[in-house]
Amino acid sequence: MISNPIHIGSHTINPPLSLAPMAGHTNHAFRTLVRDLGGCGLVCTELISSNIMKNSGVKRTIHRFDWTPDEQPFAVQLFGNDPAAMALAARVVVDYGAPIVDINMGCWVPKVAGKGGGAALLKDVSTATRVVEAVVHAVNVPVTVKVRSGWDAGDMTAVPFAKAAEQVGVKAIAVHGRYAKQGFQGDADWDVIRQVKEIVSIPVFGNGDVRSAADARRMIALTGCDGVMIGRTALGQPWIFQHIAHELATGETLPEPSRAERATIALKHARRTVADATHIPERVAVMELRGQLTQFDLDEAASVAVRDELIRAESLTDLETILVRLMETEPLLAV
Numbered sequence: 001m002i003s004n005p006i007h008i009g010s011h012t013i014n015p016p017l018s019l020a021p022m023a024g025h026t027n028h029a030f031r032t033l034v035r036d037l038g039g040c041g042l043v044c045t046e047l048i049s050s051n052i053m054k055n056s057g058v059k060r061t062i063h064r065f066d067w068t069p070d071e072q073p074f075a076v077q078l079f080g081n082d083p084a085a086m087a088l089a090a091r092v093v094v095d096y097g098a099p100i101v102d103i104n105m106g107c108w109v110p111k112v113a114g115k116g117g118g119a120a121l122l123k124d125v126s127t128a129t130r131v132v133e134a135v136v137h138a139v140n141v142p143v144t145v146k147v148r149s150g151w152d153a154g155d156m157t158a159v160p161f162a163k164a165a166e167q168v169g170v171k172a173i174a175v176h177g178r179y180a181k182q183g184f185q186g187d188a189d190w191d192v193i194r195q196v197k198e199i200v201s202i203p204v205f206g207n208g209d210v211r212s213a214a215d216a217r218r219m220i221a222l223t224g225c226d227g228v229m230i231g232r233t234a235l236g237q238p239w240i241f242q243h244i245a246h247e248l249a250t251g252e253t254l255p256e257p258s259r260a261e262r263a264t265i266a267l268k269h270a271r272r273t274v275a276d277a278t279h280i281p282e283r284v285a286v287m288e289l290r291g292q293l294t295q296f297d298l299d300e301a302a303s304v305a306v307r308d309e310l311i312r313a314e315s316l317t318d319l320e321t322i323l324v325r326l327m328e329t330e331p332l333l334a335v
Helices: 030-039 050-055 083-096 118-123 127-136 160-165 191-199 213-223 242-249 259-276 283-298 305-310 316-327
Strands: 006-008 011-013 017-021 074-079 099-106 143-148 172-177 204-207 227-228
Touching: 006 143, 017 118, 017 242, 030 242, 030 259, 050 083, 074 083, 083 099, 083 127, 099 118, 099 127, 118 127, 118 143, 127 143, 127 160, 160 172, 160 191, 191 213, 204 213, 204 305, 204 316, 213 227, 213 242, 227 242, 259 283, 259 316, 283 316, 305 316
Parallel strands: 017 227, 074 099, 099 143, 143 172, 172 204, 204 227
Antiparallel strands: 006 011
16 A cells, blocks of 8 residues: 655645656656656756855756746755855755755765765764754755765664754655665665654655565555655656556556557657757767666667667657657557
8 A cells, every 4th residue: 555645844745756866867858757657746856066056156057957837846956065055055946946955965976975965964963964954944945855874884874864854844854775885786775764764753755776566565564654765766667656656556567668658758758858958969968868768678688779779879860760660660558
């Protein structure tokens, strides 16, 4: 049975399934694609640097201000380690229409954590709490946080931080069951999600290694989490939310999309991405799309022919030629 709807301030998250923020992936095109396919109650933007905004103003980050009112409910994610800069950035994105501000304390890549932001904040609960408190006091919309278990194995700071975050006004928290130093290695340890859920009264999203409705059901049962956040599995499978929501609500498993249906969804993704990417040349947008579209599993068994075509594409026309051909190979069901 799927969990009850989640309330974050005045926003109702129903179903309680969330698309995790992912740099280079969760842009407007992908978020709206997930929304259209159904089953996702909350989406989140790519992370935006508060330090760049503070030092250069909005102009260097404005292309990431890609949200639209029809995406409601959605969150805009910020990262940084300076409370004042984070507060300023939060006010800016709220002025631009952000209904929820999410703080990134989960990113482990050196570009973010190496500068003290993202998961590096989990090294010091006091500093992390000051950052969160500054953002909460700066805006009149709900503030949420995404964390990992901690920075390194043996120091599970997510639990004390979650309690501190709730006390300063955070309205929900998402917990990825890996330490920052793990990256995506090993299996996610969902027990930290359970521990966070037991110590706070705000909604808790569980994150990490959910690839199916069975995984989501098991995570909810083992941790008591209020919602499930899905990241990497959604890349190439943006219909995963619809399938999980349907199966948890009805017990019925939906059929996987055919190759022609996957090609149709991939084509929508490509066209929306190029249409949105007005700040870069089409060829650059297509180069970014290459790796994303190969995740749609469009090849026949034991073949990489379509993959090879996609990674050589230079234009939207090239992608359309490849994908339309696949769409015509079999009858299409409604997607």
